[in-house]
Amino acid sequence: MNNLSHLQDIPPKAARFCLSVQEFLEGELGLSLRGTHILTAFSGGVDSTTLLLLFKLLSSRLGCTVSAAHLDHALREESAAEAEHAAKICARLGISFFSTRIDVGAFASERGMGLEEAARTVRYAFLEEQRQRCNADYIALGHNLNDLAEDSLMRLSRGTGWPQLAGMQAFNPERALLRPMLMCSREDIEAFATGLDVKWVEDPSNADTRYTRNRMRHELLPLFMRENPGFLNTVATRWRLAQKDATFWDAQLAKLIASAEQDTEGAYTLSAPKLRMQHTAMRLRLFKILLERLGPGQVRADSLFRLEETFQRGEGGKTLQFPGDKRVVLSSRSITFLPKKK
């Protein structure tokens, strides 16, 4: 791992890999990173090491500056040594590095949370805190196409609707998250890292099938790959189709939401006759978004269907309850979404 500042310094195949990521960011996501500061979540594994190298190699072309943040989850004996390894890599690449140690095991048992969920909660909070501290624009994450496949299988198992079913976002402006390698397979990432003679850390917990994510990786995904060796390509294509559908529905729903009146308590009221002119597919999504906006409490699809049926029957004076103490009041003239009483 020497002299990794320019695409000319690396083999053509590795350079093409870098350019495919630039094309994804700028061409497909339509995102310019010029003048931005990217904080990279850097575990020391192959994905985040590759991501860091990519930014190092592309930063002049993308016009951004890069820093790295490492969280020592304190879950394994080697974790302190791994944090040192991560620091050394950043020093050699000339990338500013920040690291901290949080006892995730203790956090999990204090809150009565599963280890997987606790690690995710602590990690994202740390990254966001560090992003604000160093005034970065985005947090870059090393998620790849295999992660996307695993994520979409988890969503399938949980019952997620479309288009969210196709998997995690590549760019989430609200949470300032960016996933530049979402269309790159793990195989291509490992080939890139190996080709540049990069050393990385293997997290042994990746093999632990007590974690949902790992069961997707080691049990479900291989079965789909056996049915269709091009399965990862179908995941990528389906994700791309879902992004188009997401922008379509977002635009349609934005118009409807804009037509809603919001009172000082945060309740939304829409005209029932106007809403009646919309298609059921649109109303079901609108109902879901408005209920989500009212605060915590997840709404299930069958409750949305029940709300839609009540709305279609057009009976006045009905009130339906939703999780999180939210209510929907229907009359023949209007439909009102009310948050939990304060």
Next chain:
Amino acid sequence: MNNLSHLQDIPPKAARFCLSVQEFLEGELGLSLRGTHILTAFSGGVDSTTLLLLFKLLSSRLGCTVSAAHLDHALREESAAEAEHAAKICARLGISFFSTRIDVGAFASERGMGLEEAARTVRYAFLEEQRQRCNADYIALGHNLNDLAEDSLMRLSRGTGWPQLAGMQAFNPERALLRPMLMCSREDIEAFATGLDVKWVEDPSNADTRYTRNRMRHELLPLFMRENPGFLNTVATRWRLAQKDATFWDAQLAKLIASAEQDTEGAYTLSAPKLRMQHTAMRLRLFKILLERLGPGQVRADSLFRLEETFQRGEGGKTLQFPGDKRVVLSSRSITFLPKKK
């Protein structure tokens, strides 16, 4: 299995099961079978035996007449005896019965087809032939919620887009197919049949994991059920959401297709400026439907994306080739979908 003509004759739980199927047909699908003749595909297995009983018990409420058709695939020694068993059941229920024997193995090797595909091809051709012969309105199939789950997993593996991803149709007017038990789990169907002391035939090939369908049933589906014991409910809910989306897109696309000019060769021409006002999500689906209408040759999603990019660049005088010798000619003013030259 005695005296099965009225819902009053059977236990309340079994009667509720019947009524849930009636509610699905009339309430959810909005389908009236009054005055129709339903040809039931009757293998003698638990699904189709239950379906036949359901129609027997519901026929006066639904207002339809029922007959049964059995295909002896000649793939197993017992198949002739099974055909006889099927005939006996229909005789006892007073349902008119037709059966024929086709050597599916020979058909498969003559055509160089897989046994699974050959059986399906022969079976559907037989059913349609028999439907026309007895002047029936619809062919009723015994597919259930587990079949739907397996089907949607197969579609996931193959890369099907939304809303087709959610699985097979409950009602296909073009092919005159009806699947009344699509929302009933295999567990509920077996409980119904057992409760009425019905004997059914187990097809040993259902255990053969050389067939894709059976690998879904015995390997993939159990893993999803382990992740989420309510997985079948999520399949049903996702299917219901998909049906709403399907009617939404069908209505939108019907308007666009109606605006296309079709010439005597079967080519479709649309105004490019008008099409440009549509969302990408709409255009991708329109392109797919028009290409499918031009004849055989499956179009892949990445080719649709390529067509969309070419359209968006707005370059005149471009021609793109598609499988089945179909072509799309783009100019700045129009886009034309051309079938294979005769």
